Amino acid sequence: MNKKSDEREISAVNIQLIALVVALVSAFISIVLTYNQKLDLENKDTPLNSKELFNLTLFNRILVLVLSFVFLYVNYVLYKVSKEKGENLKVYVLQIIASILVIVSGIIALYVVGLSETDNIVDVENPII
Numbered sequence: 001m002n003k004k005s006d007e008r009e010i011s012a013v014n015i016q017l018i019a020l021v022v023a024l025v026s027a028f029i030s031i032v033l034t035y036n037q038k039l040d041l042e043n044k045d046t047p048l049n050s051k052e053l054f055n056l057t058l059f060n061r062i063l064v065l066v067l068s069f070v071f072l073y074v075n076y077v078l079y080k081v082s083k084e085k086g087e088n089l090k091v092y093v094l095q096i097i098a099s100i101l102v103i104v105s106g107i108i109a110l111y112v113v114g115l116s117e118t119d120n121i122v123d124v125e126n127p128i129i
Contacts, residue, residue, distance in 0.1 A: 005081045012077040019070045026067065029060045054113075061113050065106040072099035 036053060039046045048056065079092035 002085070005084050008077060009081045012074045012081070015070065016074045019067055019074070022063065023067055026060055026063050029056060029063075033057055033060070058110075058113050061106070061110040065103070065110055068099065068103045068106045072096065072103060075099050 032048075033053065033056060036046045036048045046053075075092060075095040079089060079096060082092055083089055
């Protein structure tokens with residue numbers, strides 16, 4: 001039981017590491033989108049046109065939502081492993097609740113992007129959510 005639990009925990013942490021690398025990519029996309037908006041506000045030429053801006057923002061919001069589900073899964077696996085080991089579960093329950101709230105906010109952020117196809121939708125207010 002303990003060896004199998006350890007293997008599941010290692011697997012969950014490996015998934016978490018991959019998700020964190022993908023989150024860095026998402027953060028970079030947010031930086032590009034924000035920089036594009038800055039240039040637009042300064043009335044300078046922007047590297048992205050309105051359609052590209054919308055598509056990249058939509059992609060990034062979907063990516064963040066997928067990442068949110070991955071982190072929920074990892075938190076759930078770690079919760080189960082900790083339960084098998086008889087550890088205190090309070091921290092894991094709180095992490096699962098936080099993951100669910102991030103998913104809800106991610107769905108709302110994706111919905112907001114879907115409502116508008118203008119260049120006013122950027123990841124400026126909530127670049128990580």
